Amino acid sequence: MGSALIVGSIALDSVETPFGKVEEVLGGAASYASWAASVFATVRLIGVVGEDFPQAHLEALATRGIDITHVRRVEGQRSFRWRGRYEGDMSQAQTLDTQLNVFADFRPEIPDEYRDTDIVFLANIDPALQRWVMEQVTGTQLSLADTMNFWIEGKRTELLEVLRQVDVALLNDAEVRQLTEEPGLVTAARKALSLGPRYVIIKRGVHGATLMSADSCFSVPSYPLAEVRDPTGAGDSFAGGIAGFLAATEDLGEPNVRRALAVGTVMASFACEDFSLQRLWRVTRDDVRKRYDELRESTRFDPL
Amino acid sequence: MGSALIVGSIALDSVETPFGKVEEVLGGAASYASWAASVFATVRLIGVVGEDFPQAHLEALATRGIDITHVRRVEGQRSFRWRGRYEGDMSQAQTLDTQLNVFADFRPEIPDEYRDTDIVFLANIDPALQRWVMEQVTGTQLSLADTMNFWIEGKRTELLEVLRQVDVALLNDAEVRQLTEEPGLVTAARKALSLGPRYVIIKRGVHGATLMSADSCFSVPSYPLAEVRDPTGAGDSFAGGIAGFLAATEDLGEPNVRRALAVGTVMASFACEDFSLQRLWRVTRDDVRKRYDELRESTRFDPL
Numbered sequence: 338m339g340s341a342l343i344v345g346s347i348a349l350d351s352v353e354t355p356f357g358k359v360e361e362v363l364g365g366a367a368s369y370a371s372w373a374a375s376v377f378a379t380v381r382l383i384g385v386v387g388e389d390f391p392q393a394h395l396e397a398l399a400t401r402g403i404d405i406t407h408v409r410r411v412e413g414q415r416s417f418r419w420r421g422r423y424e425g426d427m428s429q430a431q432t433l434d435t436q437l438n439v440f441a442d443f444r445p446e447i448p449d450e451y452r453d454t455d456i457v458f459l460a461n462i463d464p465a466l467q468r469w470v471m472e473q474v475t476g477t478q479l480s481l482a483d484t485m486n487f488w489i490e491g492k493r494t495e496l497l498e499v500l501r502q503v504d505v506a507l508l509n510d511a512e513v514r515q516l517t518e519e520p521g522l523v524t525a526a527r528k529a530l531s532l533g534p535r536y537v538i539i540k541r542g543v544h545g546a547t548l549m550s551a552d553s554c555f556s557v558p559s560y561p562l563a564e565v566r567d568p569t570g571a572g573d574s575f576a577g578g579i580a581g582f583l584a585a586t587e588d589l590g591e592p593n594v595r596r597a598l599a600v601g602t603v604m605a606s607f608a609c610e611d612f613s614l615q616r617l618w619r620v621t622r623d624d625v626r627k628r629y630d631e632l633r634e635s636t637r638f639d640p641l
Numbered sequence: 642m643g644s645a646l647i648v649g650s651i652a653l654d655s656v657e658t659p660f661g662k663v664e665e666v667l668g669g670a671a672s673y674a675s676w677a678a679s680v681f682a683t684v685r686l687i688g689v690v691g692e693d694f695p696q697a698h699l700e701a702l703a704t705r706g707i708d709i710t711h712v713r714r715v716e717g718q719r720s721f722r723w724r725g726r727y728e729g730d731m732s733q734a735q736t737l738d739t740q741l742n743v744f745a746d747f748r749p750e751i752p753d754e755y756r757d758t759d760i761v762f763l764a765n766i767d768p769a770l771q772r773w774v775m776e777q778v779t780g781t782q783l784s785l786a787d788t789m790n791f792w793i794e795g796k797r798t799e800l801l802e803v804l805r806q807v808d809v810a811l812l813n814d815a816e817v818r819q820l821t822e823e824p825g826l827v828t829a830a831r832k833a834l835s836l837g838p839r840y841v842i843i844k845r846g847v848h849g850a851t852l853m854s855a856d857s858c859f860s861v862p863s864y865p866l867a868e869v870r871d872p873t874g875a876g877d878s879f880a881g882g883i884a885g886f887l888a889a890t891e892d893l894g895e896p897n898v899r900r901a902l903a904v905g906t907v908m909a910s911f912a913c914e915d916f917s918l919q920r921l922w923r924v925t926r927d928d929v930r931k932r933y934d935e936l937r938e939s940t941r942f943d944p945l
Contacts, residue, residue: 355824426824520659520730522847523865543826544848545860554939556849556862561827595942629945635858636940638899641933 339584340379342477343371343577344445344470345460347384347394347408351420352612354427356566362613363394364419366460366483369570372617373604374458374581375401376625381451383470385409387416387439397618407448414439427568428542447473455587458580459503460573461485464495471502479589481505483576489515501533504589507576509540522547523554536594538579540572548591548598555595560606560632567612571605574617578604603628643888644683646781647675647881648749648774649764651688651698651712655724656916658731660870666917667698668723670764670787673874676921677908678762678885679705680929685755687774689713691720691743701922711752718743731872732846751777759891762884763807764877765789768799775806783893785809787880793819805837808893811880813844826851827858840898842883844876852895852902859899864910864936871916875909878921882908907932 350364371382380403386395388410399405417440420433445466453476459467461483471480482503488496489512496516500506506529514520517528522539526549529537539547543565545558578601579594586593603625610616654668675686684707690699692714703709721744724737749770757780763771765787775784786807792800793816800820804810810833818824821832826843830853833841843851847869849862882905883898890897907929914920 426818426826514730521867521869522730523867527867541848544845545862547862547865554865555942556865556939557942558849558851558860558862561851561858561860563825563827563831565825592943596945599942600945626945633942633944635860636942638859638861638903638937638940639896640937641900641904641930 338377338379339455339587340381341374341456341458341580341584342381342383342447342451342454342474343367343374343458343460343580344383345370345462345573346417346440347386347390348417348419348440349390350569350613351418352422352567352569354423354567356564357612359612361418363397364569364613365417366570366573368398369573369608369614369617370458370460370577370580371398371403372401372614373574373577373601373608374584375403376578376581376604376620376622377600378456378581378584380404380581381407381454383407383445383447383451385411385439385443387414388412390416407451411439421569423568426543427565430569445470452476455479456580456584457481458576459483459499460576464488464492464499467499468495468502471499479504479583481507481576481580483507483572484512486512486515497532500529503534505536505538506534507538507540507572509542509572513537513539538598540575546575546598546602548594550591553591555598557595557598557602557632558636560602560628561635562606562609565609568609570608570614574608575601575605577601599629599632600625602632643759643891644685645678645760645762645884645888646685646687646751646755646758646778647671647678647762647764647884648687649674649766649877650721650744651690651694652721652723652744653694654873654917655722656726656871656873658727658871660868661916663916665722667701668873668917669721670874670877672702673877673912673918673921674762674764674881674884675702675707676705676918677878677881677905677912678888679707680882680885680908680924680926681904682760682885682888684708684885685711685758687711687749687751687755689715689743689747691718692716694720711755715743725873727872730847731869734873749774756780759783760884760888761785762880763787763803764880768792768796768803771803772799772806775803783808783887785811785880785884787811787876788816790816790819801836804833807838809840809842810838811842811844811876813846813876817841817843842902844879846872846875850879850902850906852898854895857895859902861902861906861936862940864906864932865939866910866913869913872913874912874918878912879905879909881905903933903936904929906936
């Protein structure tokens with residue numbers, strides 16, 4: 338079993354959706370991604386929490402074998418908090434409040450024993466920090482980076498530098514358009530590829546995801562979930578699933594990356610089924626296999 | 642080769658997109674749908690035009706073998722005109738002007754020799770008229786109906802009656818949510834199925850399409866087109882492609898309807914590549930086959 342290094346936020350989320358409301362539950366991109374990755378791979382987590390962060394949350398991650406040795410707890414500081422609401426079709430989160438707290442000074446230091454981790458997933462953080470991690474993980478086989486509109490607008494130079502270095506860029510459809518200033522999705526994805534990455538993965542939310550490389554294009558729909566209770570963390574679970582599956586299979590060829598996207602899609606579906614990581618906690622490899630097969634069946638059509 | 646009956650609008654469109662501008666070109670749902678259907682099937686077209694409608698447009702349709710005998714030309718009346726604009730990602734048309742003209746009094750009379758047409762596609766018209774057509778086509782094997790937000794809001798009772806009668810309902814994602822008052826797409830599609838149709842097809846524009854039946858769910862992405870010049874008529878070409886393919890293959894089983902969705906998706910891609918039916922005019926079955934194979938390749942992934 339290969340290893341995956343996940344770097345990003347660990348948060349306390351307060352979320353309201355048409356299906357309910359939770360206060361200060363475990364959240365953050367790195368929490369979702371590391372759990373999703375842990376279904377297939379050995380996971381190493383790098384993040385930071387404040388002194389008020391419930392130890393039980395970290396222990397829950399550790400029970401799966403996620404290495405939390407280097408999750409730093411900073412005394413005298415409060416944890417990163419996010420408050421959001423979803424309405425209607427829940428395709429878009431409304432952020433009601435963000436308190437960076439200890440996350441504002443996050444500077445991910447990668448210990449020597451992590452530097453040759455097979456796969457590195459840089460969750461959505463300041464691209465300057467993503468670069469800093471890239472400089473440290475000299476022995477990695479594949480790096481994936483997520484980002485967001487805030488960095489595309491405010492830290493474009495640093496982000497372009499990250500894109501030159503990483504193997505896989507993860508963007509949603511609005512972000513790839515914003516990054517490339519190109520309204521057409523296919524052309525936008527091609528332009529994004531020309532910025533450096535070997536693969537560009539476009540996240541389309543409920544509409545699925547697309548994998549672009551220089552000579553191929555692959556699309557997978559989202560898993561047809563009857564009830565989405567809380568979409569928070571779906572994109573991070575998707576990315577974590579991809580990272581974990583690639584770490585475990587140690588095959589970076591395009592056909593296997595397609596399979597990884599389908600695994601990520603299944604992980605995202607579990608994330609959406611309940612608040613926080615409540616559904617993900619119970620996910621087994623068999624659960625993943627079952628939905629993977631269903632997803633595959635839901636995309637097959639015969640030749641003409 | 643089976644036969645398809647297409648009932649709907651024949652229009653003069655004026656369209657502006659970031660790629661250009663055209664004035665009073667051939668448009669209308671039935672024009673796109675009948676041409677797309679004619680790639681595979683014998684097509685019978687029912688529509689109405691004014692005395693100002695260029696005969697060359699109708700003759701162009703006839704060159705493909707589309708039966709235009711019962712397209713009515715009303716003297717002393719002007720043709721249906723639509724003016725629209727697309728901006729940005731072109732996912733949404735802005736309607737600048739609609740002149741119903743002769744189309745306002747459209748009352749589709751189906752001649753006796755059309756009543757047993759294999760497949761009937763009711764393009765987006767008043768559901769009361771769709772019902773009227775359904776009463777006349779007593780010998781049809783499969784009926785498909787499109788609709789729009791305007792009718793869902795304004796003629797719900799009549800539309801529900803249509804849905805009880807037709808085999809296939811075509812809706813976009815916003816419409817299926819509006820119809821069922823259900824924000825979740827899967828649940829919305831299931832609710833739409835419970836209203837009567839054997840299949841519900843959800844059009845997702847650039848994100849593809851989904852076919853739902855009581856016991857299956859199938860999604861196909863859009864064909865990855867490098868340049869979308871004008872998306873007008875994409876949904877109608879999609880529907881026409883489905884109708885024509887089902888008429889030609891005479892197989893209404895779910896696996897063949899999946900193939901029909903892929904054919905429709907390819908037809909929609911041709912419609913988007915140029916203004917009016919300019920790209921569609923030149924489409925051969927081999928062109929369709931080639932894109933169909935590419936589409937299939939772009940959705941395949943191996944078992945876990």
